[in-house]
Amino acid sequence: MADIQIQNLNKRYGSFQALHDMSLDVKDGEFIVFVGPSGCGKSTALKILAGLEAASTGSIIIGGEDVTELAPAKRDIAMVFQNYALYPHLTVRQNIGFGLMMRGTDKKQINQRVERAAQALEISDLLERRPKALSGGQRQRVALGRAIVREPQVFLMDEPLSNLDAALRVQMRAEITALQRRIGVTTIYVTHDQTEAMTMADRIVIMRKGVVQQIGSPDALFNRPANMFVAGFIGSPAMNFLRGKVQRDDRGLFADAGGLRLPVVEAAASYLGKTVICGIRPESLDLARGDAPALEITPTLVESLGTEAYVHFKLPGQQVATAVAGEHEHQPLGNGTLIARLYDVGTPLSGGTIRLGLKPQASVHLFDPATEQAIS
């Protein structure tokens, strides 16, 4: 177990900069998730940490030792790959014990440790099989076994669940989290799936185009996103963005977004009379009661999930098309569609016009339209 310091890490491939000045301090035993869309540099960062790619500039310190120039074998790390990377010519037992064998551990001890790891992962009965005779979930467990058996200082995991079906993914997600908590090894986990990031991480590092956008706990990222990208990426369905004009009346500062009165923080006072971007989470919207100010909308699609319904709608002239939408795989209909997540709707919604208002305790996130940074 060890802490990790990543200092001003840069990676260039010719003229393309894959990683911009990344810095991060990881505490001993922490579970960190790198998340972001494809091509954001998260896997590159992980490979540099593993020593499989060289950093262009910057340094990596693991457990107080500068490992930037060290070969992967000398970093005392273990890695789980997206496609598991099990050695097809070796049995499960040999796969798990390979790293120990390479380090000259004696045979008896290798066997004991392999069997202990296999027991922990419930794969003891598979030890004499070859990888091709295993299911996806079993291969995943073998890959984890290969990582834990060495008792390394750091675990690195590169999208280890993305090849599993949905049900197994949820199960393995919980198992990996429990395993990490039990053995307490510092872990860096890469995924493009924000649900995985939110459910597993102590802290999330959210990246875009090689630049770290925000580092924080899942709650902090969800409740206090630093910019529109983070706001749009974290949360499913994604946050809605509307244009609103900052105004003040006798009840205080608010943004007027298409007739909806959105109470805003006092920090937005400097934008008085100007247009800002208001971020509203789909679950912050509800059917408007009485004659309170509301958005009059005609649903373009209603997805009923039993206890809740996703109401898709458009607000011409009001909604904001963001780059985030295109990069967010959970954005159901791409740019330009807004979503309300309504609970206990009761009557069917399709067809006519409905009125949507803001829930009483809901928060509105404000962003500068030019910089896309949060106003707070």
Add this chain to the structure above:
Amino acid sequence: MKRKLWQSILLYATVIVACAVVLFPVYWMVVTSLQPPGSLRAYPPHFLPPDPQWQTYIRLFIETDILRWMANSAIVAVTATGISMVAAVLAGYSLSRYQTKSSENVGLFILMSKMLPATMLIIPLFGIMRSLGLMGSLWSLIFAHATAIVPFATWMLKGYFDSIPNELEQAAQVDGCTPWGALFRVILPVAAPGLAATSLYGFVLSWADYLFARTFLANNADSWTVNLGIATFKGEYQTDWNLVMAASLLAALPIMIAYLFLQRFLVGGMTAGAGK
């Protein structure tokens, strides 16, 4: 899915016809080797020799140096294949894994060299062998065959290495291997079917050669390979076709045996190299 009767009949008939076309020359080689020279041109031909002449094979071993020729062929084929495989494994692996601006051009250059006909290479190779003092030595043939095997073997192996995910050697490196260790402990064992198929290809190419052997070894009877030796059976006025066929059958045996042993790898190797 159950096949209908007529489908089965059609399938088996096709297989039998295909086998007959492929195997008839071998069968005819056996029949010819067992007939006396006088009845070779008999009409109608004898599909089963009425009086098999087994002594042709005894003559082959007593009157000719067939065993030495076969030993020479084996030495040349095994050594040339071995040298070629070492070069081709390293070249194919680096072409597959270390992509640089020049690697594509180098790869194409290697492939292009294979497109040159052997008759074009033979004159410069002749000059090189003579200046190295290797004329008449088995080494001349070994090096000449290696120049022919390496380009194709490199490309075949590059294909096999391409089909092995990079993550395997990355995992091996994280597990404690050096890049060389990852190649020898993980990649080569995984590529075993490809190595077997490529080696067999190299072996057959070398074993079947006549042109290079005729050019470099003709003046030294001690170094003759089996194909060169068999060619000497052809006389100016008369040829013992039964002896030629008996020797040819013997010459084909090592290849047939190698195929029998390696066919499991060959089929596996072909599919392993075909797709991801």
